[in-house]
Amino acid sequence: MMLFGYDQGVFGGVVVTEDYLVTLDLQGPSRTKLLGTVTAIYDVGCFFGAIAAFSLGEMLGRKKTILLGTSIMSIGAILQIAAFGVPQMIVGRIVAGIGNGLNTATAPVWQAETSKAAWRGKLVVIEMILNIAGFSLSNWVTYGFSFVGGPVSWRMPLVLQFIFIFVLFATTPWLPESPRWLIAHGRIEEAEKIIADLEATTIDDPWVVTESKEIQWAAEFERENGMSWTDLLKGKTGAGNTCTIRRLLLGAGTQAMQQLAGINVTSYYLPTVLVESVKLENSLARLLAACNSVSYLLFSLIGIPNVERWGRRKMMMTNSENLAGQCFCYLMITILIRYSEILEENAATKVASASIAFFFLYYVFFGIGWQGVPWLYPTEINSLAYRTKGAALGTATNWAFNFMVVEITPIGIQSLQWKFYIIWTIFNASFVPIVYLFYPETADRTLEDIDRLFRDDAKIFVFRDKDAISEKRPLKYVEHYENEVRRNSSVISANPEAMKKRLASVAKANEEEGWGHDEKV
Numbered sequence: 001m002m003l004f005g006y007d008q009g010v011f012g013g014v015v016v017t018e019d020y021l022v023t024l025d026l027q028g029p030s031r032t033k034l035l036g037t038v039t040a041i042y043d044v045g046c047f048f049g050a051i052a053a054f055s056l057g058e059m060l061g062r063k064k065t066i067l068l069g070t071s072i073m074s075i076g077a078i079l080q081i082a083a084f085g086v087p088q089m090i091v092g093r094i095v096a097g098i099g100n101g102l103n104t105a106t107a108p109v110w111q112a113e114t115s116k117a118a119w120r121g122k123l124v125v126i127e128m129i130l131n132i133a134g135f136s137l138s139n140w141v142t143y144g145f146s147f148v149g150g151p152v153s154w155r156m157p158l159v160l161q162f163i164f165i166f167v168l169f170a171t172t173p174w175l176p177e178s179p180r181w182l183i184a185h186g187r188i189e190e191a192e193k194i195i196a197d198l199e200a201t202t203i204d205d206p207w208v209v210t211e212s213k214e215i216q217w218a219a220e221f222e223r224e225n226g227m228s229w230t231d232l233l234k235g236k237t238g239a240g241n242t243c244t245i246r247r248l249l250l251g252a253g254t255q256a257m258q259q260l261a262g263i264n265v266t267s268y269y270l271p272t273v274l275v276e277s278v279k280l281e282n283s284l285a286r287l288l289a290a291c292n293s294v295s296y297l298l299f300s301l302i303g304i305p306n307v308e309r310w311g312r313r314k315m316m317m318t319n320s321e322n323l324a325g326q327c328f329c330y331l332m333i334t335i336l337i338r339y340s341e342i343l344e345e346n347a348a349t350k351v352a353s354a355s356i357a358f359f360f361l362y363y364v365f366f367g368i369g370w371q372g373v374p375w376l377y378p379t380e381i382n383s384l385a386y387r388t389k390g391a392a393l394g395t396a397t398n399w400a401f402n403f404m405v406v407e408i409t410p411i412g413i414q415s416l417q418w419k420f421y422i423i424w425t426i427f428n429a430s431f432v433p434i435v436y437l438f439y440p441e442t443a444d445r446t447l448e449d450i451d452r453l454f455r456d457d458a459k460i461f462v463f464r465d466k467d468a469i470s471e472k473r474p475l476k477y478v479e480h481y482e483n484e485v486r487r488n489s490s491v492i493s494a495n496p497e498a499m500k501k502r503l504a505s506v507a508k509a510n511e512e513e514g515w516g517h518d519e520k521v
Contacts, residue, residue, distance in 0.1 A: 001127045003073070003164035004104055005134025007096065008267065010157050011039055012289065013142020016271045016282055020154040024086050029414065034086065036410040039268060041090050043403035045076070045097020046104065050396035053105035057388040061185075062110035062178045069102030070168045077165070081158045097399075104375075105395035109388055112379035112447070113178040114198060121307035121443055124379070125372035129300050132371065134164070135267065136293035143286040179212075180447075184219045184385070188212065210484045214448045221451075223385065243454040244386055250439060251378030251390045252397040254316070257431050258374040259401035261326055262424030263366055266359060268406050269413075273359070276413050277337050278352045292360050300367035311443040311471040312377055315369040316435045325365035327428035329358040330421055338418040374398070380442040383451055437461055440468040449477045 014020050015035060021027045026035045049069065057065050076096025083089040108124055115123050141160060145153045176198070182191035192212050196203045203209075266273060270292065274285035307315060333355045340352035374394070382390030412420040440462045442450055453468060462468040467476070 001107065001130040002134035002137075003070075003161060003168065004100060005131035005136075006138045006161050006164060007073070007100060007134075008131075009135035009138035009293070010142060010161065011042070012268050012271060013139060013146070013157065013286060014154045015039055015269070016275065016286070017142075017146065017154040019149065019151055023084060023151065024089060026086070032410045032414055036407050038086060038089055038093065040403050040406035042093040042097040042100075043399045043406060045094035045099075046101035046399035047097075047396050047403065049098035049101020049103075050105040050392050050399055051101075052098070053102050053392040053395070054389050056102065057106050057109070057392060058181075058184075061181055062106055062113070063172055063175060065106045066103055066110070066168070066172050069099040069106065070165055070172075072096075072099030072102065074099075074162070074165050077158060077161055081155050101395065101399060104398075105392040106388075108375045108379045109391045110178055112376070113180045113387070114176060114194075116198075120380070121312070121372075121376055122304050124376040125300075125303045125307045128372040128375055129297065129304070132293070132297045132300050132367065136290070136297045139286075139290040139293040143290045146283065146286055180215055180219075180387070183212065183215045188216065191215070206485055210481070214446075214481075214484070218383070218448050218451055219385070244383065246460070247382050247454060248386065248390050248393055251381050251394040253434075254374035254377045254439075255394045255398035256401050257316075257427075257434070258370055259398060259405055260424075260427040261366065261370055261431070262330060262362075262405070262427065263370070264402055264405045265409050265424060266362070269409050270359070272410065273413065274356070277417070278355060279340075279349065280353075288356060292363055295360055296363040296367050299364040300371050302368045303372050306368075307372065307376075308443050309471075311441050312373050312380075313435060313439055313441050313469060314471070315373045316439070317432050324432070326362055326370070327425055329362035329365065330425040330428060332358045333362075334418055334421040334425055337421065341418060377439075377442065380445075380447065380450060381440075383454075387447075436463055440465075441470060443471060444473045445477065446481070449473065452477065452480075 021035075024038070025031070026038070049072075053065060056068070060068065073096050076092050076094070076099060079088060079092030079095060081092075083092055107127065111124050111127055112120050138157065141157045142154075145157055148156075176194045177190075179191035179194045179198075182188070182194070192203045192208055195211055196205065196208045199205070199208065201208060270289040271282070271285040274280045274288060275282060278285075280288070303315065336351050336355040336358070340348040340355075342348075343351060378391045378394030379387060409420075412423075438460065440450075440453060445453075459465055459468075467474040
């Protein structure tokens with residue numbers, strides 16, 4: 001994820017580098033549209049990479065898909081580093097995007113499928129914090145190299161992404177495959193060994209047996225009741241009431257909302273925004289963008305302990321005033337830049353400079369709630385058979401809207417000026433009722449609990465369903481799981497020590513949470 005963040009952020013510094021603009025003949029107002037296209041075309045590659053993960057992710061498994069995506073990114077990076085013209089740069093951007101699309105569609109699924117329920121949200125949020133760390137590093141690297149001048153000022157920041165690529169190649173082969181993917185492909189013994197290793201226990205532990213049977217049952221249910229993409233596109237709902245289309249749309253919706261919140265107006269173009277809208281000098285704009293990335297990183301840490309405590313719904317709605325804060329920031333940016341365009345020069349500079357504080361504050365609110373949850377939610381809300389497809393569709397949606405935002409931003413700033421920021425103000429305000437009405441809670445639930453929610457005919461409007469929006473695991477799911485563990489404990493006596501240890505851990509978790517909160521891979 002640091003590679004993802006670095007790759008996403010580095011071009012924000014590259015596009016304002018003089019040697020890059022001269023070498024690729026992208027200088028001047030007449031080239032603004034082409035400059036936006038060269039930047040945004042990366043997201044087209046990411047979109048197709050995410051679409052490719054539909055089939056490749058299930059066929060190859062999580063580990064091999066990540067390694068394939070990283071290999072493709074390496075080729076794209078080399079093409080960009082060696083580019084002396086727009087055509088080669090565009091090809092390099094598309095190729096790198098395809099690799100990144102494969103990785104970003106696969107990594108959150110892999111993380112969610114190898115995590116306990118109590119840690120699943122935290123770990124995916126940590127993934128995205130590493131993304132921000134890569135983004136922050138890229139801002140400081142491009143700022144530092146801006147003092148060098150010449151081709152090194154933009155080629156060397158692109159070269160440095162190979163540090164992360166080498167780390168991925170060195171570590172990924174040693175990590176465990178997803179036990180859920182293994183069970184779905186009939187490799188049950190291998191999956192049970194991984195589940196036991198993740199829990200630091202043995203395969204004959206009743207909890208491991210229960211976990212394996214739960215996943216096997218979910219996989220078999222989906223095989224019997226799942227549908228092809230052709231059937232889904234025709235609007236068929238299938239037998240078994242798995243709510244497949246609805247779950248796919250909910251997951252993809254979080255990714256669309258993340259992009260329409262306006263984050264990549266500034267992630268890709270903050271130096272450009274500060275130069276064009278706030279009228280800062282290039283060097284100062286780069287420095288402020290780098291400082292802002294550190295603030296973004298620090299405040300995103302708040303999401304780690306609170307993604308389970310607050311739940312996904314509150315993280316996306318009003319807790320910590322996330323969306324309200326984002327909306328307020330864009331409203332203030334709109335007002336201040338509007339008045340900077342009609343006041344006298346000295347007063348205009350002061351008013352425009354005041355907007356910088358709200359660019360910083362926007363990142364604070366976004367980092368707390370909306371940075372991680374849209375990547376986590378599609379991996380949780382979709383069923384086992386459609387988890388890879390759902391996450392890939394969500395990621396593809398993210399990149400499609402990302403492309404739109406990145407493509408229109410330079411032209412929007414140039415043509416609409418202050419009016420351009422009204423768009424993002426309205427979008428941020430509209431997301432609160434959408435999340436409140438339609439999005440069920442997924443925190444503190446096992447992935448199989450969520451399957452049960454939809455099989456039990458969950459209503460489209462979830463805000464009146466206490467089980468659907470509860471931040472704690474509903475008691476009926478706790479009781480079901482404990483009964484399954486006891487049933488398996490009664491028929492498996494080969495390892496009484498493991499049984500005793502598991503029951504003790506469950507009792508301790510129950511005491512800490514107030515009622516049977518169990519941990520789950």
